[in-house]
Amino acid sequence: MSIFIDKNTLVCVQGITGKEGSFWTKHMIEMGTQVVCGVTPGKEGQLIEGKPVYNSVKKAIENHKVEASMLFVPPRLTMDAVMEALDAGIKKIVTIADGIPLHEMVLIRQAAKEHNAIVVGGNTSGVISPELAMMGSFPYWIDRVYKKGNIGVMTRSGSLTNEVTAMIVEAGYGVSTLIGVGGDPVPGTRFAEFLPMYQEDSETAAIVLIGELGGSMEEEVAEAVQNGTFTKPIVAFLGGKTAPKGQKMGHAGAIITGGKGSVEDKIKALTEVGALVAERPRFVGKLLEQLAVPKL
Amino acid sequence: MKLYEYQAKNVFKEAGITIPNSVLIDKQDELSSALPIVGLPCVIKSQVLSGGRGKAGLISFVKTEESAISEINRLFNHKLNIKKFLIEEAVDFKQEVYVSITVDPYEATALLIVSVEGGIDIETLAVTQPEKIIKESIDMRYGLMSHQANHIAYSLNLPNEVAKEMRKLFLKLYSVFVKYDAELVEINPLFITQNNKLIAGDGKLMIDDNSMHRQVVFERNQSDYTNEAEYEASIEGIPFIQFDGDIGLMCAGAGLTTTVYDIIHYEGGTVANYLEFGGPNYKKALKSMEICLKVPSKVILIVTFGTIARADVMAEGIVDAIKRLKPDRPIVTCIRGTNEIEATKILIEAGLEPIFDTEEAVRKAVLLAKEAS
Numbered sequence: 001m002s003i004f005i006d007k008n009t010l011v012c013v014q015g016i017t018g019k020e021g022s023f024w025t026k027h028m029i030e031m032g033t034q035v036v037c038g039v040t041p042g043k044e045g046q047l048i049e050g051k052p053v054y055n056s057v058k059k060a061i062e063n064h065k066v067e068a069s070m071l072f073v074p075p076r077l078t079m080d081a082v083m084e085a086l087d088a089g090i091k092k093i094v095t096i097a098d099g100i101p102l103h104e105m106v107l108i109r110q111a112a113k114e115h116n117a118i119v120v121g122g123n124t125s126g127v128i129s130p131e132l133a134m135m136g137s138f139p140y141w142i143d144r145v146y147k148k149g150n151i152g153v154m155t156r157s158g159s160l161t162n163e164v165t166a167m168i169v170e171a172g173y174g175v176s177t178l179i180g181v182g183g184d185p186v187p188g189t190r191f192a193e194f195l196p197m198y199q200e201d202s203e204t205a206a207i208v209l210i211g212e213l214g215g216s217m218e219e220e221v222a223e224a225v226q227n228g229t230f231t232k233p234i235v236a237f238l239g240g241k242t243a244p245k246g247q248k249m250g251h252a253g254a255i256i257t258g259g260k261g262s263v264e265d266k267i268k269a270l271t272e273v274g275a276l277v278a279e280r281p282r283f284v285g286k287l288l289e290q291l292a293v294p295k296l
Numbered sequence: 297m298k299l300y301e302y303q304a305k306n307v308f309k310e311a312g313i314t315i316p317n318s319v320l321i322d323k324q325d326e327l328s329s330a331l332p333i334v335g336l337p338c339v340i341k342s343q344v345l346s347g348g349r350g351k352a353g354l355i356s357f358v359k360t361e362e363s364a365i366s367e368i369n370r371l372f373n374h375k376l377n378i379k380k381f382l383i384e385e386a387v388d389f390k391q392e393v394y395v396s397i398t399v400d401p402y403e404a405t406a407l408l409i410v411s412v413e414g415g416i417d418i419e420t421l422a423v424t425q426p427e428k429i430i431k432e433s434i435d436m437r438y439g440l441m442s443h444q445a446n447h448i449a450y451s452l453n454l455p456n457e458v459a460k461e462m463r464k465l466f467l468k469l470y471s472v473f474v475k476y477d478a479e480l481v482e483i484n485p486l487f488i489t490q491n492n493k494l495i496a497g498d499g500k501l502m503i504d505d506n507s508m509h510r511q512v513v514f515e516r517n518q519s520d521y522t523n524e525a526e527y528e529a530s531i532e533g534i535p536f537i538q539f540d541g542d543i544g545l546m547c548a549g550a551g552l553t554t555t556v557y558d559i560i561h562y563e564g565g566t567v568a569n570y571l572e573f574g575g576p577n578y579k580k581a582l583k584s585m586e587i588c589l590k591v592p593s594k595v596i597l598i599v600t601f602g603t604i605a606r607a608d609v610m611a612e613g614i615v616d617a618i619k620r621l622k623p624d625r626p627i628v629t630c631i632r633g634t635n636e637i638e639a640t641k642i643l644i645e646a647g648l649e650p651i652f653d654t655e656e657a658v659r660k661a662v663l664l665a666k667e668a669s
Contacts, residue, residue, distance in 0.1 A: 102507065185399070
């Protein structure tokens, strides 16, 4: 199993005719993702990788059953594209756009909540269930990183995720589903909001959390463990332990403000509820072993 | 983008918020013409972007012309190389209030934060007396409703006359928050004067970097930056911070760069600069190296593990940059991710010795930096 996306999830690609859109659609399909159609206004009638293109999401869903929408849409057009997908009744949306205006991201998250939908991103590589399917831009063919297994990975980062996941795989583990919530100050969906899905997923034995300084998403995960929502083992790696205070270093959301968001605070919150925090990416695998997480 | 106090105050004024009488000067001899306009006593306020100006001695309250002259001499010769000063009337106030609007990423709303115990460090107050801070969520689809502003203003136990003004101020401040795509708009202190007027004693306005395309009003010029490297990085939209250590970082991926920064410190090294050329900037290796070479470092460390940012493109860019710029210091590369095999080949052909493990690359850089010292 996996969460959010598997080999049966029916995916529409918004922005499918663009350079990134067509490139990654090809890879999504090659990996096994059920891409059923695409949308680009004015391009209806074209085929991309054999999939029909429509002028609007409404038109697409008249012709196809769609469960999830993958957006390869520029940041300034993302809010509109998300609203279009939500209006069409799509409940799973992934946007990789890097540069979505902050106030629009607030409105996107608000709208997603109201529609009871999940918007993943922006500023992320997306979601991947290795060897099953992906929505996003992962080089899934690098098998020392994207290997199937029983570890759920949640991250705010792209490159750092490759770094850490490579260490998970090196230790003999693999990934059930990897979710990049994104590096923006207001992600569409937050770490803790995925925990109930990981909790239910019989093939996820533990979680690796790749966080960093700033915000409170790591603390929210600790709260979910505290209140019993999530009971599986957690190993975390958090970047920015030695980062200077008051400087924006790393992602836009990665800043220590109001005395909150330091890596020390996050380590404290997580270790208090029994999670283990790796000081370096290399130690993540060892800590999974220490928590007696089985290898498949 | 963070605005200077004087810029934020101009925005406030434009929105109808009263600011103190003031003159902005950028030459020492302009003080004499500023003083008659603002009167004495007055406040000399250094226009720098860092917080804690009062504690750092960058704000001076002066009562006489002599002390104004001596203070402005001191500040113009300050080691921070401050370029602009706001000469401002000293406001006679009876109370100081804290007001800000920011976003609440969890609730996905805007958040109005008010405390009638302003002026002091609000972060300390948040810890010691959180009950003295009032927060109101604002649904950004509808904006701050008049009734909400009303409710908060009249909940502050202020004289009715002041509450009425406060209500108007909240609405004006929210209009600034929206118009300027603000991450944060803050007035601390907001003075309540003896005759119950409100005057913004300070101004903080941070514009969301992702919205700068529609906020072109506040272009920066080189004099706003401490050095050329910082200025050029900002023009290119490349995240860059200069430190005073040995290793120049040129990495791709915000989280990875931060992690490499940590590991350098764990391994006993120091960082000369943070530079991140990932995401949309991954084709800017040449420019990135040019900026790194402007920083006095002993070694440049390049670590990447890209997805969309392709390793071969970055490797080509780096090799090209080395050929053109002929760096005067060693370069350590650790380039992985999409198309990493091609990337490795490109680097080896160019005579580099690519490393495949982040920690190993960091240790090599730390060693080279020590050897060069």
